[in-house]
Amino acid sequence: MPIQTATLGYPRIGKNWEAAGAKVIQVDEPALREGLPLKIERWNEYLSWAVDAFRLATAIAQPQTQIHTHMCYCEFGDIIKDIERLDADVISIENSRSNNQTLREITEGGYSHQVGNGVYDIHSPVVPTTEQILQQLRTGIxxxxxxxxxxxxxxxxxxxxxxxxxxxxxNMVEVTKVLREEVNATV
Structure with missing residues (x-):
């Protein structure tokens, strides 16, 4: 049976997604950075509220259901600990377009959850080669x-x-197969 996914913008997650077979629920763009107050002294209050709202929205999901989030074009360095407090199983990020800057910020922040490090720029009509995707994945690894x-x-x-x-x-699937073979060969 194929894995069912549900992507929700500003969700109220209910058991109906899981009852329909969803194993992964993605909460797109929780807008942590975009909603920050201009005054830095108000950031903690806002971020506490935003993280609590995300966790409340996803709290009804069963433990076996993966919670994903996606964040685009954002500076993460100074709020990475707040992003980690979302407790999403996976964060998917824009990465190829930023030339791996987003990945570096997450790495430097010590992010401990899983990361989809964006292997090609979807805003370009250029179809990425397997070599380009492989390079992006190697950077992630x-x-x-x-x-x-x-x-x-x-x-x-x-x-x-x-x-x-x-x-x-x-091309993305082909590269994934190559890397899986490499990883399995070293185990």
Missing amino acids: ANFPVQQIWVNPDCGLKTRRWSEVIPALN
Whole structure:
């Protein structure tokens, strides 16, 4: 049976997603950074509220259901501990477009959850080669243990045509197979 996923913007997660077979629920763009007050002295209060709201929205999910979040084009360094407090199982980030700066910020912050480090820029019509995707994944593995890395594009695919999406995803799958073989050979 294929894994069912549900992506929700500003969700109220209920058991109906899980009853329908969802094993993964993604809460897109919790906007932690974007909602920060201009005055730094008000950040702690805001971030405490925002993290609590995220956790409340996802609290009804069963322990076996993975909670994912996705954050785009954001400076994470000074709020990484707050992002970690969301307690999402996986964070998917824009990474290829920032030339791995986002990944570096998460690494330097000591992020301990799983990371989808964005292996290609979906805002470009260029179909990434397997070599480009492999380089992005190797950068992720150089920063995090392989068990902590997920393979995903920078963001959703709605800006691309099928003629771009299908070959790009095929390349992503091929690279994933290559890396799995390499990892299995070393175990």
